[in-house]
Amino acid sequence: DSGVTQTPKHLITATGQRVTLRCSPRSGDLSVYWYQQSLDQGLQFLIQYYNGEERAKGNILERFSAQQFPDLHSELNLSSLELGDSALYFCASSPATSVGYGYTFGSGTRLTVV
Amino acid sequence: GENVEQHPSTLSVQEGDSAVIKCTYSDSASNYFPWYKQELGKRPQLIIDIRSNVGEKKDQRIAVTLNKTAKHFSLHITETQPEDSAVYFCAAGYQKVTFGTGTKLQVIP
Numbered sequence: 001d002s003g004v005t006q007t008p009k010h011l012i013t014a015t016g017q018r019v020t021l022r023c024s025p026r027s028g029d030l031s032v033y034w035y036q037q038s039l040d041q042g043l044q045f046l047i048q049y050y051n052g053e054e055r056a057k058g059n060i061l062e063r064f065s066a067q068q069f070p071d072l073h074s075e076l077n078l079s080s081l082e083l084g085d086s087a088l089y090f091c092a093s094s095p096a097t098s099v100g101y102g103y104t105f106g107s108g109t110r111l112t113v114v
Numbered sequence: 115g116e117n118v119e120q121h122p123s124t125l126s127v128q129e130g131d132s133a134v135i136k137c138t139y140s141d142s143a144s145n146y147f148p149w150y151k152q153e154l155g156k157r158p159q160l161i162i163d164i165r166s167n168v169g170e171k172k173d174q175r176i177a178v179t180l181n182k183t184a185k186h187f188s189l190h191i192t193e194t195q196p197e198d199s200a201v202y203f204c205a206a207g208y209q210k211v212t213f214g215t216g217t218k219l220q221v222i223p
Binding site: 002035045055102106107108 | 156209210
């Protein structure tokens with residue numbers, strides 16, 4: 001157990017639907033990062049939050065949004081889902097806003113859009 | 115933004131041989147270079163990292179080297195074992211890290 005908790009582990013939904021992925025960071029970590037990993041692909045950075053505020057944005061689609069709550073857990077909302085959104089979504093956390101401490105990844109949420 | 119290139123995309127070695135994975139980065143401000151190992155269906159796990167004020171770091175059979183002038187860094191695995199088979203990702207950054215595209219390493223018994 002890495003200490004980063006992601007729920008659900010698996011999600012199957014239809015095109016056009018909306019889903020919410022949840023991430024609880026490791027105790028004491030203030031930064032949360034979301035990554036998308038499509039089949040046999042690398043890790044595409046979506047967005048970073050630090051202590052409730054958005055800090056960096058990557059190639060995140062307008063249909064996707066995220067937030068970090070006062071208790072530091074984060075949610076990634078995916079709407080108007082398309083087949084191409086099927087992927088493994090990872091959340092990672094780190095102690096600070098700057099790198100140098102390494103990321104701890106959660107086990108991921110596997111999203112299948114049918 | 116940062117751009118990280120990683121080579122090779124696949125690598126097969128005989129058990130006991132060495133494996134080398136190379137990465138280049140574009141942003142001279144990057145000061146942190148971690149390496150992650152991802153086994154099939156599992157989460158990426160940090161195996162070693164290096165900061166810009168260090169040229170080389172070793173941890174048992176794993177070593178990483180950094181050349182800031184040339185903007186490239188490498189992962190060296192010696193005496194490879196079948197359990198080293200996985201996808202390895204390099205990354206570089208200062209506020210957040212950008213990952214390379216990954217190297218699928220296969221160690222043949």
